[in-house]
Amino acid sequence: MEESTIKNKKNTLGEVEKIVSLAKRRGFVFQSSEIYGGLNGCWDYGPLGVELLRNIKEVWWKAMTYREDVEGLDASILMHSRVWEASGHVENFTDPMVDCKQCKARFRLDVLSDSINEKKKDKAIADLKNDFKDNTVILEKIEGKLKNPEDDDPFNLLLEDVDVGKTLLFKLNCPQCGNANTFTDARKFNLMFKTFVGPVEDTGSVVYLRPETAQGIFVNFLNVQGSSRQKIPFGIAQVGKAFRNEINTKNFLFRTREFEQMEMQFFVKPIDDKKWYEYWKQERMNWFISLGMRKEKLRYHDHHPTKLAHYAKDATDIEYEFPFGWGEIEGVHNRTDFDLARHEEFSGKSLKYYDEETKEKFVPYIIETSAGASRSFMAFLVDSLYEEEVKGEMRTVLRLHPKLAPIKVGIFPLVNKDGMPEIARNIESDLRKHLKVFYDDKGAVGRRYRRQDEAGTPYCITVDTDTLSDQTVTVRDRDSMEQIRISIDKLREYLINKILIS
RNA sequence: GCGGGAAUAGCUCAGCUGGUAGAGCGCAACCUUGCCAAGGUUGAUGUCGCGGGUUCGAGUCCCGUUUCCCGCUCCA
Numbered sequence: 001m002e003e004s005t006i007k008n009k010k011n012t013l014g015e016v017e018k019i020v021s022l023a024k025r026r027g028f029v030f031q032s033s034e035i036y037g038g039l040n041g042c043w044d045y046g047p048l049g050v051e052l053l054r055n056i057k058e059v060w061w062k063a064m065t066y067r068e069d070v071e072g073l074d075a076s077i078l079m080h081s082r083v084w085e086a087s088g089h090v091e092n093f094t095d096p097m098v099d100c101k102q103c104k105a106r107f108r109l110d111v112l113s114d115s116i117n118e119k120k121k122d123k124a125i126a127d128l129k130n131d132f133k134d135n136t137v138i139l140e141k142i143e144g145k146l147k148n149p150e151d152d153d154p155f156n157l158l159l160e161d162v163d164v165g166k167t168l169l170f171k172l173n174c175p176q177c178g179n180a181n182t183f184t185d186a187r188k189f190n191l192m193f194k195t196f197v198g199p200v201e202d203t204g205s206v207v208y209l210r211p212e213t214a215q216g217i218f219v220n221f222l223n224v225q226g227s228s229r230q231k232i233p234f235g236i237a238q239v240g241k242a243f244r245n246e247i248n249t250k251n252f253l254f255r256t257r258e259f260e261q262m263e264m265q266f267f268v269k270p271i272d273d274k275k276w277y278e279y280w281k282q283e284r285m286n287w288f289i290s291l292g293m294r295k296e297k298l299r300y301h302d303h304h305p306t307k308l309a310h311y312a313k314d315a316t317d318i319e320y321e322f323p324f325g326w327g328e329i330e331g332v333h334n335r336t337d338f339d340l341a342r343h344e345e346f347s348g349k350s351l352k353y354y355d356e357e358t359k360e361k362f363v364p365y366i367i368e369t370s371a372g373a374s375r376s377f378m379a380f381l382v383d384s385l386y387e388e389e390v391k392g393e394m395r396t397v398l399r400l401h402p403k404l405a406p407i408k409v410g411i412f413p414l415v416n417k418d419g420m421p422e423i424a425r426n427i428e429s430d431l432r433k434h435l436k437v438f439y440d441d442k443g444a445v446g447r448r449y450r451r452q453d454e455a456g457t458p459y460c461i462t463v464d465t466d467t468l469s470d471q472t473v474t475v476r477d478r479d480s481m482e483q484i485r486i487s488i489d490k491l492r493e494y495l496i497n498k499i500l501i502s
Numbered sequence: 503g504c505g506g507g508a509a510u511a512g513c514u515c516a517g518c519u520g521g522u523a524g525a526g527c528g529c530a531a532c533c534u535u536g537c538c539a540a541g542g543u544u545g546a547u548g549u550c551g552c553g554g555g556u557u558c559g560a561g562u563c564c565c566g567u568u569u570c571c572c573g574c575u576c577c578a
Contacts, residue, residue, distance in 0.1 A: 017571055025513050025528085031569075037552060038569045089578080191578080211578095248503070248576075255577075328577085393539065415535050442530090446538030453538095465536060474537075481538070 015323030016252055019382060022396070026455055028052065028381065029253065041249020041256045048455055051406030051436060053260075053377050057239050059403050060262045060371065063287055070235040070264060071228045075216025077241060078197070078207045083215050086346035087339065089192055089208075098169065098183045121155050124171040128158070131167055138164060193243045193257075209243035214368060216240075217265045218339045221351055221364075225267075232353055232364055233276060235266035239373065251324050253378040260373035265335075267353070267364040273334050276367045277314055281332045284369050285318055288329070288376075292401040293383050297321045301328070312336070318371075320379040329379050330371035337363040380404060384456060390481070398456030399479055402499040408435040409495060410452040410460040416441050424463040427473070427488060434496060453478055459495060 023029040028049035032042035045053055065072045084090045125146070132138040145158055159165050169183050193209040196202075210216065217224075217236045224236050239262050249255050268276045281300070289295055303315040313336045317328040340351045340363045352361045384398045402408065411428045413420035421441060428439045438457065440448045445462060452460050460476045466485070467473050473491065474483040486494055 014571060020570075021513065034551095034569090037567090040569070246577080250577095252570090324572085390538075395539080412537095414537070417535085420536095444535075444537090444539075444541090448539090449537080450539045462537065476537085483537075 015382075019323075019378075019385065020252055022385070022454070023049065023252075023381070041246070042258060043253055043256065048406040049377075052380070052400070052404060052456075053373065055404045055406070056376055056380065057260075057262060057373055059291065060287070060373075061237070061239060064235075064237045064262075064264050064369075069230070069233065070237050070266075071224050071230060073217055073220060073224060073236050073238045074240065075213065075220060075238060077210050077243075078195075079210060079215060079219070081207055082346055083219060083343075084192065084208050084211075086342040087215050088342070089211055090190070120172070124168060125155070125158070127171050128164060128168050132164065191244045191246065193245050210240075211244045212242050212370070213238045213240045213261050213263045214265060214339070214370065217263065218343055218351075218366075219347075221267065221340060225353070232355065233266060233268040233272065235264050237262075237264040239263075251322070251327075253374045254322065254324075254327055256374065259375070262371040262373050262376075264369045266367040266369070268367060269355075270337065270362065270365045273313070273336070273365045273367065277332065277334045280367050280369050281316055284330055284332055284371070288318065288320075288379075291380070291404060292399070293320070293379065297383060299326065301326070312338075320375075320383070322379070322382060327375070328372075329375045330369065333368040333370070335366040335368050337365055339366060340364065395450060395453060397453040397478065400456035400458070402458040405456045405458050405499075406436065407438045407452065407455055407457040408459065408499050409437045410448065410457050411437055411439050412445055412448050412460065412462045413441050414445055414462050414464040418465070418468065420463045420467065423467055423488075424461075427461060427463070427491065431492060431495065434492065435499065449476065449481075458499065461491070 020029070023046075024031075026048055027046035030044045030046055031038045032044050033039045061072070064070055081090075125142075129139065129142060132142070142158065142164060158168050172183070192211060194206055195209065196205045197207050198205050217238055220236070224230070225234070240260065241258060242261050243258050246255055246257050249257060253259075264280075266276055266280060285298065285300070288298055297320055299319050299321075301317040301319050303312075303317070312333045314334040316332050318330040318332070319326040320329045343349075344351050344363070351363060353364050354361050380400065381398070384400045386397050386399060388395050388397070398405075400406075409431055411424050411431070413424040424439065424441070428437055431437045438452070438455075440451065442448070449460055456478075458478045460478070462474045462476065462483075464474065467488075470487075471489070472485045472487050475486050475491075475494070476483045
């Protein structure tokens with residue numbers, strides 16, 4: 001019994017903890033404000049992390065905008081507050097919460113009923129009907145929700161209803177402490193971060209930190225279209241930070257309050273929406289696979305039609321199987337004309353597109369691809385981490401795609417004498433102009449290889465005795481650990497080909 | 503949000519029934535090196551997460567708090 005407890009304690013280092021530990025040890029990710037005790041769910045990217053993150057964004061940017069039909073944009077994080085009224089975020093981006101005044105427990109209204117048994121719910125509903133027995137409109141509404149719950153719990157639908165929710169709530173006892181009549185009114189917890197513009201903190205100066213980059217694209221639709229002379233179908237891409245005041249943060253970089261998105265909004269004729277939705281769905285999945293992510297760890301999660309967000313007609317998540325389960329790393333949505341139509345309505349400005357060929361004027365449909373840069377970062381890190389046994393020793397290696405690897409080439413003199421360091425330094429200064437390289441002459445060469453393996457460096461160059469006579473060096477491959485000899489004057493071309501073009 | 507666990511050196515952890523902090527790895531310097539993390543010598547680093555309390559005395563006991571992990575829940 002005691003033995004197993006001790007064993008358990010030692011083995012509690014979960015997969016995520018392992019990643020967090022490696023991330024800190026090697027300088028990928030540190031906890032935010034660590035010396036002050038940390039700030040929940042906020043993380044800083046260290047020297048290797050910032051390279052990996054930049055590389056992910058760079059590869060995405062090239063894949064998405066180095067094509068004829070997509071333009072780039074970098075819109076402001078702060079936008080006119082009406083933008084978020086139009087988008088529906090101020091109204092809908094909320095989770096209703098109730099507190100128990102007695103025991104201080106807090107519940108999400110829509111999950112409260114899960115902890116209440118069926119008999120009590122039935123009785124509460126019967127009481128509720130009795131309360132409204134003289135009001136046929138309300139009664140019909142109650143019956144309607146009970147009969148036609150779609151795939152939600154009908155009890156929840158009633159709890160969230162503006163007319164009867166409050167009455168029903170006060171018929172329930174707190175699942176935590178069992179007391180009756182102790183709930184506060186349901187309060188909406190808005191996930192928007194709010195701040196103020198200018199010196200006066202009043203309601204007129206409220207602005208929000210954007211919860212998604214998409215709206216900056218929508219409101220610039222005609223600016224971009226006109227200035228770039230694009231014709232539909234075409235897209236606008238943007239990489240940037242977004243902020244959501246999540247109730248709980250969790251799972252390292254997976255759910256944080258500040259995160260980075262890589263979004264592209266593709267504007268199409270309404271009639272073509274299906275075609276482009278399918279196209280981008282496939283295209284985005286291929287992107288992850290092309291960067292070496294394991295296929296068996298990726299899947300689509302199509303959203304059930306009744307579970308769609310207020311703006312969407314079709315939606316799928318591209319999910320990665322993290323140590324804690326499947327999690328969304330990108331969403332592909334058909335947002336229809338919802339956003340542009342709403343911005344027309346709220347701004348009073350036309351956002352219609354005029355099609356020269358058909359002489360038609362219309363509000364385009366939008367196919368959105370929205371990838372999490374931070375989540376992708378974590379997925380690439382998790383996916384590339386291998387711990388394998390080599391000749392009885394553990395080898396930790398990040399099999400990152402060369403385009404993503406923070407350091408591209410490690411450069412070593414086999415020993416620190418006979419002119420080897422000088423040659424190695426010359427190679428370093430030549431390659432450094434083109435690639436992120438790392439020079440290391442500390443310790444045994446095997447150790448240096450392993451250090452680079454752990455950082456995900458795809459190639460290591462070693463200057464050895466043969467170099468002195470024939471001007472060749474060894475190039476060692478991270479994954480196979482095999483070496484080939486390359487002439488120093490061919491090195492640059494060889495490596496650039498392998499790393500940037502492959 | 504609920505329940506559980508954890509927090510001691512850069513990392514992984516030990517530290518018994520309270521008595522002024524340890525190991526391994528890593529790191530740095532020098533020597534040694536001739537291709538896959540174990541050569542030698544020397545060295546640096548801790549207000550034991552933070553704040554209170556009990557005590558002559560707290561890493562250790564108590565309370566609060568912060569953060570992370572696990573499970574459930576949730577994820578427009």
